Amino acid sequence: MEERFGFVRLRGELSGVKRAASGHVYLCLKDEAAVIDGVMWRGTAQRLTFAPEDGVEVVASGKLTTYPGRSKYQIVIDSLEIAGEGALLALLEKTRARLAAEGLFAPERKRAIPFLPRTIGVVTSPTGAVIRDILHRLADRFPSHVVVWPVLVQGQGAAEQVAAAVRGFGALDPAGAVPRPDLLIVARGGGSIEDLWAFNEEAVVRAIADSSIPVISAVGHETDTTLADHAADRRAPTPTAAAEMAVPVRGELAAAVADYAARKRRAILRPVAMGRERLDARAQRLPRPDALLQPQAQKVDELAERLRRGLADRAGRGREQLSELRLSPTVLQRGLRDARERLEGQRLTPLLATLRLQRERERFGALERVHLSLDPKAPLARGFVLVKDASGQLVRSRSAAAAKPSLALEFADGVLNVAPSGSAKGQAARPRAAKRPSAAAEETAPRQEELFRRE
Known part of the structure; x- marks a missing residue:
């Protein structure tokens, strides 16, 4: 056999x-x-x-x-x-129904694609035209940092490599040497259903569904559909379309930013322009300064004329009243007599003025006594002395007096300038005593010579 x-x-x-x-x-x-x-x-x-x-x-x-x-x-x-292709499609539909029952294709699992990813990870063959199309399109729209994970895209082991690449990108450390992508593109060129079968494998579908990074599936042409497309967050009809989905157009962004800046300037300047227009409109409605002052000037003229007429009228009336008065000695004597009678009716006596004058004199005498008792020079008449330094300040202690180079002694009849015996000048002028003076000499000598001497 x-x-x-x-x-x-x-x-x-x-x-x-x-x-x-x-x-x-x-x-x-x-x-x-x-x-x-x-x-x-x-x-x-x-x-x-x-x-x-x-x-x-x-x-x-x-x-x-x-x-x-x-x-x-x-x-x-x-x-x-x-x-045959029918059997492949039947197997594909069977796998799709089983994975859909697990919720891997549910719409609520889909995530939003980042608007402007800093790093884009691409899972594809490094030698095909797909990666060149993606890089070229990204460079045209918005140059971005691209990290390529090379894999087989068909044949034995392709599914395992694609699944490992998707999981490997998700396991990268954001602070590591290789930056962790913000977006993944799983891409492959067109082909038959057998050529694209690796992207229908359960391992690839589960890796894309479990990815912590948003995924765009760009497998085959627009008419090709794989299970990876159902599991991905977005499906692109071609790899070039995936690059267009991944990033916006840099020129359009710049134009949009410039438009927003212009709108911002217009929004800022518009209230100013409108305010200026309203101010001009209101200013035009305001009357002229001379028109505002004319009524007041007219009123001033009218008041001045009334004042002139009023003064003339008042002088005329006064002149008439004066002419009506009949002044004569008899009239003046009668007025003087009436005034004297009114004065006598007030009952004014000298005693009233004398009593008040006596009270004021006593109050003044008390104030004078207080002043004399508080006068610092009053005790000088009784033999006291005021001790002052060269600047006129009072010296209140012996130690302070000994530290001064000169002192002024104010008596009741004048001032005497002396130097303390403890100062350097006093010590140089005073000879050293050989013996104690006699009692008679002590009685005849001034008492102040013990502390002061005459200059």
Whole structure:
């Protein structure tokens, strides 16, 4: 059998798919009438572009062989392909429904794209035209810092690399050497459904849904749709469109800022202009200064004329009253007599003035006595002396007097200038005493010579 059926191609539905710890895959191929066991060694399984699942219709290529342990024949699969696009779409729809039931595609999970990201992470092939289109478009719109995570975008291992790149960007330290992106773009060029199958894998979908960074999916052309598009926060029809979504146009921003600045200036200047217009309008309604003063000037003229006439009238009336008076000696004597009678009626006597004068004299005498008692020079007449220094200030103690170079002694009959015997001048002028003076000399000598001497 092995020699006759060295290479065969079988079409059937997968059943009982199991992946062993060694990496080998064991499965069954069946159709409406028969079933055959199959095995894929680890190397072949690693090259698969899709994950084999029960119920998927495939075309398996390989050779028939026997397994002595069970006395059964089986097919050793060298390649495994989806049997037509319809089967791929059915598998895709099955996976989509299962992941949608978990809420991975729910609209409430979608996050807003940052308006102006500082750093943009791109998950794509480093050698394709996609990355060049993205960089070129970003440079045209708004130059940004771009970090590229190179991955395979199709074939065996592509899904694992894309998922690892999305999770790796999210794990970056914001303060690390590689800046953590504010936005991710998962991009790939167009192709068939088989070429884009890596972005339908569950690992990629879950990595995008769990990403802590907003994600834009730009896989394929506008008509291509993958499960990564459903899981991403935004879907772009092309990689170039993803770059346009990621950043605004720098020129438009500058124009908008300039427009806002102009609107701000207009908003600031408009009240001033309106106020100036209102002020001019009100100023035009104000009367002229001469028009305001004319009524007052007229009123002043009228008052001046009335004053002139009033004075003339008053002088005329006074002149008439004076002419009506008939002054004669008899009239004057009668007025004097009447005034004297009124004065006598007041009962004024000298005693009233004398009593008040006596009270004022006594009050003045008391004030004079108080003044004399408070006069500092009054005790000088009784033998006291005022001691002053050269500036005229009173000296109140012996120690203060001894520290002065000269003193003035004010007596009742004059001032005597002396120098203290304790000062330097007094000590130089006074000779050292050889013996105590006699009692007679002490009685005849002035008492003040013990402290002061005449200059």
